[in-house]
Amino acid sequence: MVEQQKTYSIGKIAQLSNLSAHTIRAWERRYNVVTPLRSDGGTRRYTESHLKRFQLLGAAVDAGHRISDLVELDQAILAQLAGTVRTRAVDRQASNRKGEYVTLDPRSVTEAIGYAKELDATNVERCLGIQYRLLGASTFRTHFCRVLLTRVGTLWEQGEISMATEHLLSAALKSLLLRTFDASSTAANAPKVVFTTPDDEQHELGLLIAAGVAADAGAEVINLGPQLPADVVGRAVLKQHPFALALSMVNVPLGTQRAYVRRLRNILPDPIQIWLGGADARNDIAGCEVLGLEEMAARIREVVAVRASATS
Template sequence: MAEIPSFVTDADSGDSSDAFAVGAYRSGVAARLAGLSVETLRVWERRYSVSAPQRSAHGQRLYSGEQVRRLGLIKRLVDQGHPIGALAALSFAQLAQLELPHAVEVSAPAYPMRVALVGTALVRRMATGGRGNLAFDVLRTCDNLDGAAQALNGVQVDVLLIELSELAESALLQIGEARQAVGAAAVVVLYRFCASVTIRQLRSQGYLVARVPPDLEEIVLLCETALAAHPSAVVVARGAGAVPGPRRLDEQALTELMAAGNKVECECPRHLSEILLMLGSFERYSAQCGASNPYDALLHQDMLLAAGQAREILEFAMERLARAEGLPLPVMRPPGIA
């Protein structure tokens, strides 16, 4: 993945000539990209030494792109129930292992990211070009949210990127319809004015919501962060048609998780275990059919690939669910070891 240049992008913080030499984001931008309030970031730094930002000649705190990604990862883990005190000293790799196995590999999606754009100002900004555009493959655009679902229908993208100057609660349904139309792994919604209750509603649906940033490079980082937060981004990052890896949870492991899941009120561990058992069975069945029926071999290879990719995504989801519910994750033995 090409490295994203990190620029000082907080237009409200005064003279930035000295900060550009450092090449970093100021605290307001860093907090926004990570999904935090500036106040929360300062508390975390004061109490837990969660990060060590550089200082400009004027004493302003400056964060690199990697530090911003780490803060965003910590924010997601705290939202999942991990105590901030236990996370603050961990490296990015250690944090990624808590959130999603192999998250270090998928946290930065491969360029270019396939995007669909909604919003006249956003479409115009993308048309001006620049280094940030190298990160995007714009497949389709739409000037307005009204009718966006119809205008974007049929295109498959990684990120649905929406910019609305005034974001009203009435837009929630249209945003959901647009996301469904494009099958986006992630949705980034940019606004200038919006009620806090609407922002909370959007974030509860898994959308990344932020004020319209001044620089395109910041939009790139927002899209990266949004993709990294979604398990379905695993397949996107690996590339279309990627061969799924070996099973992470065999039948014995899933059976143990089902039994442990009966002790909690949430029935999702049991339901997800059942789905994974069925997928594993169908994966084996497809392999057998492809071997025994040469006329339909290609068709069954496609079925085998689809089942394996679905199984891999849901295995990652199961591991995250098990951690969230406090369920013990069985240790898988390497093949051939009794």
């Protein structure tokens, strides 16, 4: 029964598989890649297994395979193919073995950084796009990004990458991370959570990761972006009246964090919670709480459940 399983709109499938709605429709029409369910009004609805198939097909196409060669393959073989790319695309050392296939996953981070070092934006985006599809948005954000950025941090400390390389990678990651929260797909009474960072906090990727986790847990994410003065945030929050304000602190001195939260607490009514996250978030600041990703997600799921039972 359609009603009993989770289904997705074509827009959501496009977002989660990194394909356009146009491509999805074309693949259905030309190659019959999946047969979508239909709502009462005749609109396409897709199941979890359809989503997985589009993600794998997209990744396999990105990896150099032709869609016409893929349509007959089952999920297991597709998964194998999607995890491989032609050697020329993986790394330079292997490129003399032209036409061979090699496993992508263990090298994906190295590969992305390699292209970024050459300032090859097209291939950086392609590599990250493949990982996004293969792993899914959630694992991409919580695992792949963390591993990649930790490596970038180490190389940066060792003076092995330039600022341009770091910026290229950050920009490519940011554009993928921004895709993963889409207000149109949240429930009408979802708890709103506003995300931002203080004036001098440029680090934004952790904020976007946290915002994605919040969206997955059922929150309506309002992302103000980084580096906002407390007064500006206070005014925006008063307008939106969210359940919580989530701040990311990666490189902010304790005194600044304290003053920032104090300023906000003076502006905001008590029921609006202030959550602090990020590697530098301090536990000993009055008027707010430090939360990890899991804790924040659990908090949001709890409110979602309470609101759902109140309306049913």
